Every structure is written in structure tokens, then in C-alpha cells.
Amino acid sequence: MDASRFISSGLIEAYVSGLATSNEVQELERGMTQYPEVAAAVDDCQLDMEQYVTLQSKTPPADLKQRIFHIIINEEVARESGALGADAVTDEFPETKTYVSSTWRLVAAAAIILLLGSLFLNYFFFGQINDYKGRYETLLSTHNSLASESNLYRTRIDQMEHAIDLMKNPSMKTVKMPGTKPFPTALATVYWNQQSKEVFIMVNNLPEPAADKQYQLWAIVDGKPVDMGVFEMSNPHELLQKMKSIDNAEMFAITLEKKGGSAVPTLDQMYVAGKAS
Amino acid sequence: MGAAVTYTESELVLGLKARNEKHFGYLYDHYSPALYGIALKVINDETIAGDVLQEIFLKIWRSIERYDSDKGRLFTWMVNIARNTAIDTLRSKAHKMGQKASELGSNGFASDQLAIHPSVDHLGLVKVVEQLSREQRVIIDLAYYKGCTQEEIAKILDIPLGTVKTRMRNAIIQLRNILKQM
Incomplete structure (x- = not known):
């Protein structure tokens, strides 16, 4: 254009x-x-x-000039008083001059003091929290060990009650097996339910076997040994251990055998034996 | 009565940039009637126009550093501040009242917001008003004092959008001819 x-x-x-x-x-x-x-x-x-x-000019209200001057004079006073302190320091860089009023300085100082106080309290409470944490953990582990102990006792009591119930049964026959000559102090008892034919063994006193050995219970039927199973000594709290059932037997005996048991009893390792009738 | 001081425009600008309150007082005494006239034409309410005039002078005082005499005369700069401030107030007031100027129909003249009451306390103005057609006066005032866009004026005057600029040109040529004869 x-x-x-x-x-x-x-x-x-x-x-x-x-x-x-x-x-x-x-x-x-x-x-x-x-x-x-x-x-x-x-x-x-x-x-x-x-x-x-x-x-189209029109004279404005008479008081307006005073109102405006009042505002700008206040602004100028605020500017100048704010500028006084900063002048000396920032003379070299006038464009970075910052005007900070005394109120704001007080506020800033208060904020710093509050921050320091807060940091100290943080440190203090952090220490306390760690202390309580330690105590809490100790209490927790004590509580846990008590609880597991109490569970253990409960299991034992259950087992005992079960054993006592078995023994209380009127059909239960007791066969006491005293020690043989080589092991005179050994003692074990067979509990034999005459109705259900269940057989339980109670160890009264038997030496702890070597790791590769296990005790084995035998029933003597018509003069021949019948395997009734091996049993563990590791759980001494189990008063009665269930063995194989048998209809009739003349005698019961315990021999020490290799782990898992043998087909034929090792006679010189017979610890206890007792007549069933 | 102190001696009547007169400043040239450049002296006045220098004094204002140095934050001299005496210069600001001189500025107020000489220009507040013209700027108040603008606020009043835009707002049509003496109380609000007074508040707007206060805002205008505070803006002038606070932003005088940004005034660049190479880009225009001081009065043009102040008139623009006055118009923008007053029109902003008018628009936000109109907005608050839910009557955006753009929503005004062809009967928009009934609206108090856009009403134009020529204050006839000036002989020269009476002459201008007499010689300008009503439509010419209205189109100038809607654009200049109410900040209306071409679309808004087309709607308010119920004329095609394409003719708004031509009519404005004719109105201003007529206005300038009248002013030349004065």
C-alpha cells in the first residue's frame, strides 16, 4: 500500500x-x-x-487532587524509607537494589528463629522417637517370644491331655517293659487298647540313641518277632507315640536298630522286654 | 497567588520522571479536566468517574518512566491511559451486570452502559454536536469512548460490518471539518 x-x-x-x-x-x-x-x-x-x-473537559470533584496526592506522597515516603538502608550496600549494582521494610526484617528474623527452633525440636524429638522405637521393639520381641512360648505350652498341654485321655480309656492295657540284663535301668511301657488294638509306646527311661540308630518295638506272636515300627526320642513331650496295631501278642520288646528299622531284631541290642499277660 | 509557572512538555516530562510532586501538581491542574471528561463520557457516573480519574493519575505517576517522547506526545499517552482505564472499568462493570456490550441488540442505545449524554457545558461542543449527524456522533463515541469493536458497532447500529469503517471515516472527516471552522 x-x-x-x-x-x-x-x-x-x-x-x-x-x-x-x-x-x-x-x-x-x-x-x-x-x-x-x-x-x-x-x-x-x-x-x-x-x-x-x-x-468535553469537565472539572473533576475538588477533593480528588488531595486524595491522589495523599496516595502518591505516602508511596514516595515508603519508597524512600525503604531505600535508605539498602543504598550503601548496593551502590555498585543499583538495578539489584532491594527495598526491605523494617517490618519485613522483623518477620524474616522471626522466621529464622522459628526455623532454628524447629530444627532443634526435630533433632530432639527424633532422638526420643528412636529411643521409643528401641523400647517398642524390645517389648515386641518379648511379647512375641512369650506368645510362642505360650503356644508351645499349649501344644504340650494338648499332647498331655490327649495322652491322659488315651490312658484313661478302660480298655487300655498297660505292659510294663523293664530293662534287660545289659541295660538294667532302662524302662518303657506299652499301652495297648484291647478294643481298637491300637498300640502306644511310652518311654520311661531309654538312653539317647546315636544319630544313625533308632529304637524299634517288636511284638512276639507265637514265639516270632513282629515289627511294630520305629520311634523317635527327639520329641520327649509326646508322652505316647502311636505304633502299629496288633490283635494279640505274648510279649513286647524294644531293640536298638539302624535308622528306619530292621526286618529281624538284633537280640544283643534288646533294651527292654515285658510280658503282655 | 504564587507566580503562574508554565512548563514546556519536555520540562514537565523531566520533572515527572524525577518524581517531582510540583510537576505532578501542574500536570493535574492542566490535564485533569480533559481526562475527567473522558472518564465521565465512558462511565456516565460522576462517583465512579472520580475513582477512575484517581486510578488514571496514579497510573500516570507510577508508569511515567515508561513514557517515551519519541513515540508520541505526552497528552496522547495520557489520553490513551485514561481511555483504557475507563473502558476497562466500564467493561468489568458491564460484565458484572451480565450485559456485555457484544450481547447488546439493535436497541442497545436503551442501555445505560452505552448511553451517550453529551455534556453541553462547552460552547464549542454545542457547535460540534449540532453539526454532526446523530449517527456520526454515536459511531465516534461508541468506538472512542466505549471501546466497541467493528462487530459490536455493526450490531448496535444495525448496519453491515463492511460499512463500519467507511462510516467512521466519513464521521471523522466531518468532525475535523467542523473543528477547523472553529
Whole structure:
């Protein structure tokens, strides 16, 4: 667009009246830098518009000047008093001058004191928490060991009750097996339910076997040994250990055998024996 | 009565940039009627216009560092601050009342927000008002004092959008001719 087109386009009037869109404003401002006569035309139009504005002048309320001056004088006082302290230090870098009022300095100091106090309390309470944590853990482990101990006792009591129930049964026959000659102090008892034919063994006194050995119970039926199973000594709290059932037997005996038991008893390792009737 | 001081515009600008309150007082005495006239034309309410004028002068005082005399005259700069401040207030007030100027129909003149009461306490103005057609006066004032866009003016005056700029041009040419004869 050349200068005369700008002047006749109506763009200048739109610009001066505030009607122009931002694109139109940009377009005209480019024209103003490019053509001095466009710039002059815009200026003339603006002057006339301002004359129109001035025609509509009206005296503002009388107290307004005082109100405005009151505000700006307060602002200036605040600016200057805020600037006093900072001036000497930041003289070299005036653009980084910061104005800090005394109130804000107090607030900042209070904030730092609160922060330090908070840090100390943090440290203090952290120590206390660690102490309580330690005590809590000790209590917890004590409680846990008590609980497991109590469980253990309960199991033992259950086992005992079970054994006593078995022994209380009127059908239960007791076969006492005293020690043989090589092992005079050994003693074991067979509990034999005459109705159900169940057999239980109670160890009264038997030496602890070697790791690769196990005691084996035998029943003597018609003069021949019948395997009644091996049993463990490792659980001394189990009063009665269930063995194989048998209908009738003349005798019971215990021999020490290799782990898992033998088909035939090793007679010189017979610890106890007792007659069933 | 002290001696009447007069400052040139550049002296005034220098004094204002140095935060001289005397210069600011001079500025207020010389320009507050024109700027109050703008606020009143935009707002149509003397109380609000007074508050707006206060805001205008505080903005002038606070942002005088940003005024660049290479880019225009001081009065043009102040008039723009005054118009923008007043129109912002008008728009936010209109917005609060749920009557955006863009929503106004062809009977928008009935609205108090856009009502134009030419204050005829100035002889020159009476002359201008007499010689401008009603439509010419309205189109200038809607754009200049109410900040209406071309679309809003087309809607309010019920004229095609494409003719708004032409009508504005004719109105302003007519206004300038009247002013030249004064």
C-alpha cells in the first residue's frame, strides 16, 4: 500500500478512533515508519481528536487532587524509607537494589528463629522417637517370644491331655517293659487298647540313641518277632507315640536298630522286654 | 497567588520522571479536566468517574518512566491511559451486570452502559454536536469512548460490518471539518 492509499483507506480514522483491529494497527504502524506523510496524517488526525476530547473537559470533584496526592506522597515516603538502608550496600549494582521494610526484617528474623527452633525440636524429638522405637521393639520381641512360648505350652498341654485321655480309656492295657540284663535301668511301657488294638509306646527311661540308630518295638506272636515300627526320642513331650496295631501278642520288646528299622531284631541290642499277660 | 509557572512538555516530562510532586501538581491542574471528561463520557457516573480519574493519575505517576517522547506526545499517552482505564472499568462493570456490550441488540442505545449524554457545558461542543449527524456522533463515541469493536458497532447500529469503517471515516472527516471552522 502506498502513502495515498493509506490516507484514503480509512485506516487512519479507524486507528485514531480506536476501531482498528490489532492487525490493522500493525499495518498502519508499518506505513507510518515507511512514509513520513502517513505519520503526519495520523498525527494531524490525532490532534483533532484530542481537540474533540478537550472540548468535553469537565472539572473533576475538588477533593480528588488531595486524595491522589495523599496516595502518591505516602508511596514516595515508603519508597524512600525503604531505600535508605539498602543504598550503601548496593551502590555498585543499583538495578539489584532491594527495598526491605523494617517490618519485613522483623518477620524474616522471626522466621529464622522459628526455623532454628524447629530444627532443634526435630533433632530432639527424633532422638526420643528412636529411643521409643528401641523400647517398642524390645517389648515386641518379648511379647512375641512369650506368645510362642505360650503356644508351645499349649501344644504340650494338648499332647498331655490327649495322652491322659488315651490312658484313661478302660480298655487300655498297660505292659510294663523293664530293662534287660545289659541295660538294667532302662524302662518303657506299652499301652495297648484291647478294643481298637491300637498300640502306644511310652518311654520311661531309654538312653539317647546315636544319630544313625533308632529304637524299634517288636511284638512276639507265637514265639516270632513282629515289627511294630520305629520311634523317635527327639520329641520327649509326646508322652505316647502311636505304633502299629496288633490283635494279640505274648510279649513286647524294644531293640536298638539302624535308622528306619530292621526286618529281624538284633537280640544283643534288646533294651527292654515285658510280658503282655 | 504564587507566580503562574508554565512548563514546556519536555520540562514537565523531566520533572515527572524525577518524581517531582510540583510537576505532578501542574500536570493535574492542566490535564485533569480533559481526562475527567473522558472518564465521565465512558462511565456516565460522576462517583465512579472520580475513582477512575484517581486510578488514571496514579497510573500516570507510577508508569511515567515508561513514557517515551519519541513515540508520541505526552497528552496522547495520557489520553490513551485514561481511555483504557475507563473502558476497562466500564467493561468489568458491564460484565458484572451480565450485559456485555457484544450481547447488546439493535436497541442497545436503551442501555445505560452505552448511553451517550453529551455534556453541553462547552460552547464549542454545542457547535460540534449540532453539526454532526446523530449517527456520526454515536459511531465516534461508541468506538472512542466505549471501546466497541467493528462487530459490536455493526450490531448496535444495525448496519453491515463492511460499512463500519467507511462510516467512521466519513464521521471523522466531518468532525475535523467542523473543528477547523472553529
